Amino acid sequence: MTGPVVRKCPLCGKPRSAEHAPFCSTRCKDRDLMRWLDDGYALPGPPALDEEEGKA
Known part of the structure; x- marks a missing residue:
């Protein structure tokens, strides 16, 4: 079983912040x-x- 999916920032690839999502x-x-x-x-x-x- 895998853990929660960590979504990454679409610009730099760092983990997303809930305050600044996405x-x-x-x-x-x-x-x-x-x-x-x-x-x-x-x-x-x-x-x-x-x-x-x-x-015209």
Whole structure:
């Protein structure tokens, strides 16, 4: 029989902290937020139209 599963921080791999879940610390939480704000993450989908292309 195995013990409880220790989930890891998705950014650095350290064990998660309940206070900062799913991250291990405020630092990793803030790093993830900055990736979202700087367009570091992208969701798949059709390409967006440029403002110039959308005008007719």
